[in-house]
Amino acid sequence: MAPPICVARIGAAHGVRGAVKLWTFTEDPLAVQGYGPLMTKDGARQFEIAGVREAKDHLVATFKGVATRNDAEKLNGIELYVPREKLPATDDDEYYHADLIGLAAVNATDEPLGRVIAIHNFGAGDIIEIAPPKGATLLLPFTNAVVPTVDLAGGRVVIELPQEIEGEEPTLT
Missing domain, CATH: 2.30.30.240 (PRC-barrel domain)
Incomplete structure (x- = not known):
């Protein structure tokens, strides 16, 4: 089985209602919301995006079950992965x-x-x-x-x- 692919990293808390800055590593930053639940590399934790909007050079996202700034601050630095098979196929001269x-x-x-x-x-x-x-x-x-x-x-x-x-x-x- 192919190892999961890192598609985003959670940044600092944004506001007081549980939102976070989200740095994506996808060609289309908003594509991250279409992959289904995102997980940590070891698969121990899953995160489901409840909402996302574009900001200057990142996204602002909310996750289901994260409702306070305190909860959001605990997520800072977590990398988010998806199974390889959820990603689109690449063109001939494109590589992940x-x-x-x-x-x-x-x-x-x-x-x-x-x-x-x-x-x-x-x-x-x-x-x-x-x-x-x-x-x-x-x-x-x-x-x-x-x-x-x-x-x-x-x-x-x-x-x-x-x-x-x-x-x-x-x-x-």
Whole structure:
């Protein structure tokens, strides 16, 4: 069975009636309300969205059974998951972050570079983070030029490294 996928994280309480800030990790932030009950990673707790509205850069949500600010404050930081099968299928060049985490990273000649440990987006596009066997992690743009091949079945991504990263000195003119 596929591990559940994190679709949101509960933030700080909002107001006095049990609402919380909700940070979603879905393409359409409001899609989070269509997945049914959301759960913690271990499945021990479930949360059903009673209401949701858009705010500046997050959602404001209420959950069934959470009626006071005190109750809402206890939820801060909880990540919310759904079973993989509840998510829509991806297009050919689309991937869920969870599908990429743990894949082997290799260069164009199939030499190992490390493992994919995260995908980040700080506002200027996706960044893939590779942990080599030794040394600091590599942060590279997740573009077709840098990551020309994602082979989910083979469990690997091919990384085209710039010369500076592969150890060759850059040429200055």
